[in-house]
Every structure is written in C-alpha cells, then in structure tokens.
Amino acid sequence: MQPPTPTKTPTLLAIAWPIFVEQSLRILIGTVDTFMVAHVSDGAVAALGVSHRLIMLALICFNFIGIGTNVVITHHLGAGDRKGAESIAGTALGVNLWMGLFVSIPVFLFNAPLLRLMQLPDNLMVYAVPFLSLMGGTLFLEAINTAVGAILRAHGNTRDVMFVTVGQNILNVVGVSLVLFGFFGLPKFGVEGVAWASVFSRLVATTALLFLLHRRLGIRLHWRTPFTLSLERIRRILHIGLPAAGEHMTYWLALLTITGFIGSMGAESLSIMAYSQTVQSLVILFSLSLGLGTEIVVGRMIGAGDFDGAYRQLLSSLKLCLLLTAGGMIIIAIIAPHLIGLFSHDPKIIAGGALLLRLSLVLEIGRVLNIVVINSLRATGDARFPMRVGILCMWLIWVPNSWFMGLHLGWGLVGIWIAMTCDEWLRGLIMYNRWAKRRWLPFAERSRAEVMRNHVPVVNET
Numbered sequence: 001m002q003p004p005t006p007t008k009t010p011t012l013l014a015i016a017w018p019i020f021v022e023q024s025l026r027i028l029i030g031t032v033d034t035f036m037v038a039h040v041s042d043g044a045v046a047a048l049g050v051s052h053r054l055i056m057l058a059l060i061c062f063n064f065i066g067i068g069t070n071v072v073i074t075h076h077l078g079a080g081d082r083k084g085a086e087s088i089a090g091t092a093l094g095v096n097l098w099m100g101l102f103v104s105i106p107v108f109l110f111n112a113p114l115l116r117l118m119q120l121p122d123n124l125m126v127y128a129v130p131f132l133s134l135m136g137g138t139l140f141l142e143a144i145n146t147a148v149g150a151i152l153r154a155h156g157n158t159r160d161v162m163f164v165t166v167g168q169n170i171l172n173v174v175g176v177s178l179v180l181f182g183f184f185g186l187p188k189f190g191v192e193g194v195a196w197a198s199v200f201s202r203l204v205a206t207t208a209l210l211f212l213l214h215r216r217l218g219i220r221l222h223w224r225t226p227f228t229l230s231l232e233r234i235r236r237i238l239h240i241g242l243p244a245a246g247e248h249m250t251y252w253l254a255l256l257t258i259t260g261f262i263g264s265m266g267a268e269s270l271s272i273m274a275y276s277q278t279v280q281s282l283v284i285l286f287s288l289s290l291g292l293g294t295e296i297v298v299g300r301m302i303g304a305g306d307f308d309g310a311y312r313q314l315l316s317s318l319k320l321c322l323l324l325t326a327g328g329m330i331i332i333a334i335i336a337p338h339l340i341g342l343f344s345h346d347p348k349i350i351a352g353g354a355l356l357l358r359l360s361l362v363l364e365i366g367r368v369l370n371i372v373v374i375n376s377l378r379a380t381g382d383a384r385f386p387m388r389v390g391i392l393c394m395w396l397i398w399v400p401n402s403w404f405m406g407l408h409l410g411w412g413l414v415g416i417w418i419a420m421t422c423d424e425w426l427r428g429l430i431m432y433n434r435w436a437k438r439r440w441l442p443f444a445e446r447s448r449a450e451v452m453r454n455h456v457p458v459v460n461e462t
Contacts, residue, residue, distance in 0.1 A: 012317060016293030018158035023288045025165040036180050037191060042271040042344055044191055047127035049274035050118050050263070053256055054111075055135055058103045060248045062143040065096045066150035068241025071299050071379055073154035075451045078303020084451070089151040089219050091233040093144070094226040100143025107136030118256065119263035127191045134195035141199075141206045144221070148209040154296060157216050164208045171201035236450070243383035247374070247390040254394040258402045258416060265406075269413060272352040275343045279336075279353075280360050283328040287364075287371040290321045294372060298379040302444045303451055310444070314376040314435055318368070325368050329361040356417055363421040369428025373435050381447035382440040389430050398423035 037044045069092035076085040107114070111132040112125065120128055149161050179193025214220040262269045294317040301310040332339065340353035374386045398419050405415025434440065 012290070012293050012297050012313070015153075015156065015158050015296050016289050018162040019153070019292050020285060020289035022158070022162040022165045023285050023292075024282075025162075025169045036176050037194060042346065042349065043124050043267050044127045045274050045343070046267045046270035047120065047124040048131060048191065048194075049270060050115065050120050050124075050259065051128045051132045051135070053118065053252070053259055054107070054114055054132060055139070057249070057252045057256065058107055058136065058139050059142060059146070060245060060252055061099055061103050062096055062139075062146040063248065064241035064245030065092055065099065065237060066146040066241075067244040067378065068092075068237035068239070069147065070150040070154045070295065071240045071381075072236050073151065074296055074299030074379065075303035075447055077154065078300035079448075079451045081451065085155070086217070086219060087230070088233055088237065089217070090225060090228075091230055092147045092151065092237060093219075093221050094229045095234060095237070096143045096147040097140070097221075097226050100140030103143070104137055104139040107139060108133055111136055117260075119260045121263070121267060124267065130192040131195045134192070134199055138199050138202060141202050144206050145202070145209055148206075148213050151213060151219070152209070152216065153292070154299075155217060156296075157212070160212045160216060161209070164205050164212070167208065168201045168205040171204055172198055175200055240378055240381065240383045243387040244378060246387040250387070250391050250394050254399050257399055258406075258420075261402060261406055262413065262416065265412060268346075268349060269352075271344065271346075272349050272356065272413060275340050275349065276353045276356040276360070278343070279332060279339050279357055280364065283325055283332060283364055284367065284371075286321055286324040286328060287368045290317050290324075291371040291375040293317070295375040295379045298376045302380055302447055305448050307441060307444055310376070310380065311435075311438065314373065317376075318372050318432075321368050321372050322365065325364050326361075329364050333358045333361050352413060356413055359414065359417045359421070363417065363424055366421060366424035366428045369432050370424060373428070373431040377431065377435065377440055380440040381443035382434075385434060385439075386431060389427055393423050393427045393430075397426065 037048055069088060072088050073085045076082070076088065112129050115125060115128050115132065152158070152161050175197025176194050179197055180190065210221055259270075259273075262273055294314060297313055298310045301307070301313065336354035336357040337350050339357070340350045344350060344353075377383070377386055401419035401422065402416045405411045405419055406413065407415075409415060411418075
C-alpha cells in the first residue's frame with residue numbers, strides 16, 4: 001500500500017484575495033440595496049435592516065455546515081485523501097438542502113410575527129413583510145450556495161466562487177435599478193421589487209455554482225443526495241460546525257436583542273445603525289477574507305501534521321490583518337460624514353453615523369482578533385472553546401451593558417457601541433492567549449489522527 005501524499009498547500013494570498021473580492025461583492029449587494037432603497041425613505045432602509053437581521057440569523061443555520069465542511073475537507077486534502085474529501089462534500093450538500101427547506105418554510109409563513117418580535121414599528125411593516133417573505137422563502141437556495149461555496153474554497157477554487165459572485169452582483173444591480181426606479185418605462189415595484197431582483201440573482205448563482213462543482217470536482221447534486229447521508233461524516237462535520245453555529249447564533253441573537261433596544265429608540269436610530277454598519281462592513285472584509293484564507297491554509301497544515309507551520313501562519317496573518325484594518329478604519333474615521341452623506345441628507349443621521357464610525361476604530365481592531373484567531377482555532381479542531389467564551393461574554397457583557405449604557409443611562413447608540421467594543425476586545429484577547437500558549441495542540445493531534453483513521457490508502461497495483 002502507498003502512504004498518503006499530502007497535497008500542496010496553496011499560499012495565503014492565492015486563497016485570500018479571491019475571498020476578499022467575493023466577500024466584498026456579497027456585502028456590495030446589501031450596500032447597493034441600501035443605497036437605492038434610501039431613495040425611497042429612511043424608514044424603508046430601517047425596515048430592510050431589521051429584515052436582514054432575521055435573514056442573517058437563518059443563514060447561520062446553513063453556515064455551520066459550511067464551516068464544518070471546509071475544515072474537515074482541508075484536513076483530508078492536507079493528508080492527500082481526495083476520496084475522503086469528496087465523501088464529506090456529498091454529505092454537506094444533502095444536509096444543507098434539508099436545512100434550507102426546514103428554515104425557508106417557517107420564515108415565509110410567519111414573517112410578520114417575527115418582525116413584530118423585533119419591535120419593528122407598524123408603519124414600517126409595509127416595507128419589511130413583502131421583502132422578508134420573498135427573501136426568506138428562497139433561503140434554501142442560499143443553503144445550497146453555502147455548501148457548494150465551502151466545498152470549492154476548501155479545494156482551492158476560490159476564484160470560481162468569486163466569479164459567480166461578480167455575476168450575481170451585476171444581475172442584482174441591474175435588476176434592482178430596473179424595478180426600483182422604473183428605467184426604460186418599466187413600472188416601479190418599490191422595496192418588493194428589490195427582493196424579486198435579489199431572488200433572481202440568487203437563483204442564477206445557485207445554478208452556476210452547481211455547474212462549477214460538477215465541472216471542477218466531478219460532484220453533482222443528485223435527487224438521491226439528501227437520502228444517502230452518512231451519520232459518521234455528519235458527526236465529523238458537526239463536531240466543528242455546531243460549536244461554530246453556537247457562537248454565531250449567540251452573536252446574532254445578541255445583535256437581534258440589541259436591535260430591539262435600538263428599535264425602541266425610534267426609526268432614526270435604526271437608520272443610523274444600518275448606515276454605520278454598512279460602511280463598517282467594508283473594513284470587516286479584511287478580517288473575513290484573511291480569516292477564511294488562514295482557516296484553509298491552517299486546516300491543510302493540520303491534515304499534513306505541520307503544527308509548527310500552522311502556529312506561525314496564524315501569527316503572520318494576524319499582523320497583516322491588524323495593519324489593514326487599522327489603516328482602513330483611520331481613513332473611514334476621517335471621511336465619515338461624507339460616507340454617511342451618501343445614504344442620507346438628514347443632518348442628525350449624518351452626525352450620529354459619523355460618531356459611530358469613529359468609535360468603530362477601536363471596535364474593529366478588537367474584532368480582528370476574534371475573527372482571525374477563532375477561524376484558526378476551528379481549523380485545528382478546537383471549536384468549542386470560542387463558543388463557550390462567546391456565550392459568556394456576549395450575554396454577561398455586551399447585552400446587559402448595551403441596555404445599561406444605551407437605555408438606562410440614556411447614552412443611546414454610543415453606549416451600545418462602547419459595550420460592543422468591550423465584548424470584542426475581551427473575547428479577542430482570550431482567543432489570542434489560547435493560541436499563543438498552544439492549548440489547541442491536543443485538538444490538532446486528534447484531528448490529524450481521525451483523518452488518518454478514515455483515510456482509504458491507495459493500492460499500488462504495479
């Protein structure tokens with residue numbers, strides 16, 4: 001029998017730059033929607049902002065399979081086990097299809113009650129209900145996209161996912177422009193038209209990703225796929241994915257709770273938050289892309305047994321990401337009023353948004369530690385620790401202090417941003433300390449051993 005030959009680990013830059021472009025374009029979809037809907041009213045923007053919170057919560061249910069799939073596949077590829085990687089990919093597709101249907105149906109049927117739970121004012125329901133009905137009812141497409149995207153990225157095909165996202169953005173921008181502004185004599189469909197355009201671009205993206213999955217890797221979504229799931233492979237995916245989901249779910253539940261606090265302050269506060277976070281997301285891209293890229297590289301190193309290389313890779317990625325984020329936030333802080341002014345002409349909204357963006361200079365540096373280090377901890381198999389710390393910090397520091405400073409003391413959005421900053425920095429420093437002291441090493445050794453147990457050796461017939 002021939003021992004496994006580790007596949008060549010791609011460089012961080014080769015993986016990360018397409019992810020950066022892809023994530024930029026994904027965020028651009030929301031940014032373009034926000035910019036165009038702002039021409040309807042600030043209230044419409046606030047309504048879509050709340051709807052997007054609910055959609056993001058649903059996407060977490062799909063993303064945890066994508067996270068687990070990405071990590072487990074990179075372990076197999078690092079050990080040279082392509083057959084094992086393909087079996088994990090098929091399982092991920094089936095599981096996410098079921099998850100997509102399970103989430104889409106209740107969001108479609110109960111969108112109005114969900115929006116009321118978010119304290120959305122009654123006068124904004126006319127915008128949010130049709131938007132959430134369409135976007136929520138087709139979330140199963142996003143579930144498929146998440147699984148396929150994770151499979152392609154883990155195999156190093158990050159540029160394919162990037163190109164699909166480029167096409168999706170072009171379709172979305174053209175579609176939203178046509179239905180919102182009534183170009184070429186077409187009727188204006190308002191916010192509901194924005195949802196229809198987004199759904200169409202999402203459907204085209206799903207078709208393209210499935211085609212690339214078959215073209216690049218020979219894997220296709222068959223009708224039997226959801227009914228031929230391996231419990232052992234699901235267990236291995238969930239070992240990484242469920243703790244990640246727990247951490248992400250905790251974050252978004254906390255954010256939804258805090259959005260409820262802000263909703264009680266009025267539509268103006270919701271609009272300020274929506275515009276500020278739209279601009280912030282442009283800098284968060286550095287953390288997301290380098291975090292995901294580092295996860296893939298570290299995962300392959302763990303599969304290959306190169307633990308020292310994995311340790312050094314995280315430190316190198318972290319330095320680069322801190323530098324890029326700090327530089328980006330300094331620029332945003334300087335031109336903050338002009339950036340918010342692109343979305344609204346209300347002086348109060350511009351002033352409030354500019355203040356939050358300047359406070360975010362400190363906030364985003366702390367967020368870097370969380371995103372980049374946590375992704376690498378997961379890549380080693382150490383996924384539960386970030387979840388436990390996240391639950392404690394978010395619900396003992398972020399949420400109660402947001403209420404105390406934001407509502408009780410009357411500091412408003414400033415108090416909420418301060419509470420968020422304290423949470424990000426505390427969790428980030430805890431994560432960095434765990435990596436620096438190599439407390440993830442036993443998990444990495446266990447992950448490597450599990451891959452080798454499940455590896456099917458290649459028989460040398462010569």
